[in-house]
Amino acid sequence: MTKKKKSRIRPGKMVEFVLQSLLKKPATVNYPFTKMPMPDKFRGKLRYDAAKCIGCMLCVKDCPSGAIKIKKVGEKRFEADIDLGKCVYCAQCVDSCPKKALMATPEFELAQIDRNKLKVIFDAPPEAPGGTEQKAGGSQ
Amino acid sequence: MSQSIEIKTELENKFDWLKDQVRITRENRLWLDVPADKFFVIFDYLISLAGFKELCTITGTDEGDNYGLMYHLARTDGKVLNLKTLVPKEGGSMKSIISYFPGGTIYEREINDLLGVKFEGLPPGRRYPLPDNWPEGEHPLRKGWQPDKLSKVEGIKEAGEERLNMPIGIRSEISQPTDFSLIRRRDDVQISIGPQHPALKEPESFNVTLQGEKISGIEIKLGYNHRGIEKACEQRSYIQDVYLVERICGICSHTHSTCFVQAVEEIAGLQLPKRAAYIRTLVGELERVHSHLLWLGVAGHEVGFDTLLMYTWRDREIVMDILAMLTGNRVNYGINQVGGVRRDVTAEQAADILKAVDQLEEQTKYYIEVATEEQTLIQRLSGVGKLSKEDVLKLGTVGPTGRASGVERDVRRTDPYAAYGELDFKVITSDQCDVYGRAVVRLLELMESYSMIRQVLKKLPDGPISVRAPRRIPAGEAISRYEAPRGEDVHYVKSNGTENPERVKVRAPTLANLQSVTKMLEDRYLADLPIVIAAIDPCFSCTDRLIKVEDKGLMTWEEIRQYGIEWYKKQGVDFARMTGKIGRSKE
Numbered sequence: 039m040t041k042k043k044k045s046r047i048r049p050g051k052m053v054e055f056v057l058q059s060l061l062k063k064p065a066t067v068n069y070p071f072t073k074m075p076m077p078d079k080f081r082g083k084l085r086y087d088a089a090k091c092i093g094c095m096l097c098v099k100d101c102p103s104g105a106i107k108i109k110k111v112g113e114k115r116f117e118a119d120i121d122l123g124k125c126v127y128c129a130q131c132v133d134s135c136p137k138k139a140l141m142a143t144p145e146f147e148l149a150q151i152d153r154n155k156l157k158v159i160f161d162a163p164p165e166a167p168g169g170t171e172q173k174a175g176g177s178q
Numbered sequence: 179m180s181q182s183i184e185i186k187t188e189l190e191n192k193f194d195w196l197k198d199q200v201r202i203t204r205e206n207r208l209w210l211d212v213p214a215d216k217f218f219v220i221f222d223y224l225i226s227l228a229g230f231k232e233l234c235t236i237t238g239t240d241e242g243d244n245y246g247l248m249y250h251l252a253r254t255d256g257k258v259l260n261l262k263t264l265v266p267k268e269g270g271s272m273k274s275i276i277s278y279f280p281g282g283t284i285y286e287r288e289i290n291d292l293l294g295v296k297f298e299g300l301p302p303g304r305r306y307p308l309p310d311n312w313p314e315g316e317h318p319l320r321k322g323w324q325p326d327k328l329s330k331v332e333g334i335k336e337a338g339e340e341r342l343n344m345p346i347g348i349r350s351e352i353s354q355p356t357d358f359s360l361i362r363r364r365d366d367v368q369i370s371i372g373p374q375h376p377a378l379k380e381p382e383s384f385n386v387t388l389q390g391e392k393i394s395g396i397e398i399k400l401g402y403n404h405r406g407i408e409k410a411c412e413q414r415s416y417i418q419d420v421y422l423v424e425r426i427c428g429i430c431s432h433t434h435s436t437c438f439v440q441a442v443e444e445i446a447g448l449q450l451p452k453r454a455a456y457i458r459t460l461v462g463e464l465e466r467v468h469s470h471l472l473w474l475g476v477a478g479h480e481v482g483f484d485t486l487l488m489y490t491w492r493d494r495e496i497v498m499d500i501l502a503m504l505t506g507n508r509v510n511y512g513i514n515q516v517g518g519v520r521r522d523v524t525a526e527q528a529a530d531i532l533k534a535v536d537q538l539e540e541q542t543k544y545y546i547e548v549a550t551e552e553q554t555l556i557q558r559l560s561g562v563g564k565l566s567k568e569d570v571l572k573l574g575t576v577g578p579t580g581r582a583s584g585v586e587r588d589v590r591r592t593d594p595y596a597a598y599g600e601l602d603f604k605v606i607t608s609d610q611c612d613v614y615g616r617a618v619v620r621l622l623e624l625m626e627s628y629s630m631i632r633q634v635l636k637k638l639p640d641g642p643i644s645v646r647a648p649r650r651i652p653a654g655e656a657i658s659r660y661e662a663p664r665g666e667d668v669h670y671v672k673s674n675g676t677e678n679p680e681r682v683k684v685r686a687p688t689l690a691n692l693q694s695v696t697k698m699l700e701d702r703y704l705a706d707l708p709i710v711i712a713a714i715d716p717c718f719s720c721t722d723r724l725i726k727v728e729d730k731g732l733m734t735w736e737e738i739r740q741y742g743i744e745w746y747k748k749q750g751v752d753f754a755r756m757t758g759k760i761g762r763s764k765e
């Protein structure tokens with residue numbers, strides 16, 4: 039059945055290669071002590087700038103997983119509530135936002151044992167611009 | 179379009195009542211609605227005389243008082259004729275087409291399960307894709323059906339008494355202490371492999387009947403991964419659906435999103451910018467490279483050649499890093515949007531890709547050398563999982579599995595999409611018809627992919643990477659095909675003028691290929707099963723797309739841990755005692 043080309047068949051073809059590898063550096067990285075840099079376009083944890091938001095709700099409408107909520111907390115003051123457990127890190131909200139109030143950051147180590155800690159609330163600024171992230175885990 | 183018009187005129191000449199019935203939406207796409215009583219006259223004609231010898235899939239739709247059944251028939255030159263007929267909901271049924279396409283069984287079962295259309299002549303067998311204990315009369319793809327309705331139906335029946343849900347062959351014997359005399363008295367033995375099994379990478383179950391060590395029968399049960407994506411698509415907007423279909427599969431994510439947006443773009447009449455088409459092709463080929471390298475490793479692993487697994491997966495990281503750099507993520511690239519792509523390729527990136535491709539090419543050449551010279555590998559794979567050319571055509575096998583049996587079937591060539599029409603590449607085939615052939619085809623395809631990536635980067639046209647797409651897509655329908663690493667992927671999209679699609683139908687390549695597994699394993703040894711299954715490069719999350727989400731409430735970490743400990747205690751394993759020392763030192 040096999041097309042036999044007797045002269046070319048060499049058992050243990052990879053032995054040489056394997057022995058060479060013994061002398062090479064490991065191909066893996068010693069995580070978490072060494073970390074790989076994230077690519078520029080990486081879509082990690084979102085950042086919300088409350089000062090820029092106009093409350094148009096396009097991000098809420100387009101989010102495929104219902105992970106983001108925008109709440110009106112006062113006259114022209116909005117607050118974002120992002121569920122990192124639901125977010126699929128597609129950054130569609132970033133694309134949809136007409137005011138560039140949302141941004142994807144390179145932050146990717148987001149695993150939590152407590153589900154409540156996956157909720158992140160970005161407060162509206164009291165008066166001054168610049169949204170601040172409330173303590174993680176503050177689910178209202 | 180001339181050839182499409184020819185088909186149309188021929189049909190009209192033959193059947194004068196078809197005058198002006200055939201619609202041609204674009205080159206290669208014909209649509210025809212026929213009444214149910216005349217369906218088989220046309221169906222028969224198309225297959226036997228007009229050359230439509232492939233069945234892409236069957237789409238079932240819920241249309242008021244009727245069910246629509248659309249048979250997507252394809253020709254080797256890329257023409258797809260969508261033949262549709264209506265079946266009344268009240269007491270209607272359709273004749274099965276399995277005498278024409280034995281591979282059509284699974285498509286009919288799917289429609290039967292999800293919509294409740296009856297098919298006369300469909301042989302009895304396990305249902306697909308819903309679980310065996312799914313309540314009767316619940317058909318999730320019907321328009322009015324809501325997922326939350328299920329919780330009101332009296333829970334889901336426990337299937338124990340029907341020996342259904344449990345894939346283990348001799349179930350009654352299992353639930354009581356096994357009566358070995360009973361098994362020994364039978365001359366065949368049934369073994370269940372899966373849904374969780376070390377040889378399988380995803381949940382699916384194979385019920386294998388053995389005579390001695392030889393397989394005499396095999397029953398496949400799928401659906402463990404079904405996530406209701408088709409239904410969910412109908413409830414979301416086109417923008418959201420792109421990300422949803424992307425998650426049908428982690429390996430072919432670009433495949434599904436491209437296939438979907440192509441269909442939507444066709445309905446909306448959007449002209450895809452050239453640059454976007456090239457970038458889609460680029461990511462598509464990089465995806466093929468990563469998928470084929472992944473397969474090579476898995477195949478090596480299944481035959482006990484783990485060295486190959488380690489090295490191919492190490493090299494696969496090169497292409498994963500390139501994909502991450504290009505799109506922003508290793509898997510689920512999120513590069514597609516309706517109307518184009520979301521990210522551009524810079525000159526530095528192009529240079530990096532070329533460097534990586536050189537490196538990969540060198541490695542691949544080495545693997546080709548290994549595959550053609552390493553005696554153990556050749557002898558292990560040759561003659562295993564034989565599938566003849568005739569069977570490929572009959573069962574509708576696609577992709578490298580079909581090409582390894584000498585069938586030159588590749589959507590990139592026959593029905594070009596994105597930028598494939600402008601690239602120079604060979605369709606790799608082999609006459610080996612076995613697992614070895616499938617390995618060689620994939621390895622040589624890698625070389626073609628490298629060449630295509632270089633061509634894309636060289637020819638990459640300037641210009642915009644997307645056009646503005648409307649949120650509301652005008653009413654219409656389209657069928658889109660894409661050559662996934664595993665074979666032809668088909669998406670059918672029907673729109674109704676709103677922001678959400680009316681129907682999205684996905685036929686992933688594994689569903690088409692899986693039916694050939696039974697054929698390949700006929701009269702083979704049980705030990706060949708893992709590699710034969712692996713050789714079609716199965717992807718069951720693509721194949722299955724629906725599951726019921728059971729609302730048990732959330733369990734905390736501590737509760738899950740406790741649940742696990744209790745469960746094992748009941749089985750007689752007491753972790754507390756076994757790991758007392760470790761536990762104490764941790765706490």
Ligand code: SF4
Pocket residue numbers: 084100101102103104105106120124125126127128129130131132
């Ligand atoms: S990144 Fe995607 S999933 Fe996450 S909040 Fe934005 S749109 Fe939603």
Ligand code: SF4
Pocket residue numbers: 090091092093094095096097098108134135136137138139140
């Ligand atoms: S899309 Fe932007 S501006 Fe609109 S609500 Fe969301 S964050 Fe605010």
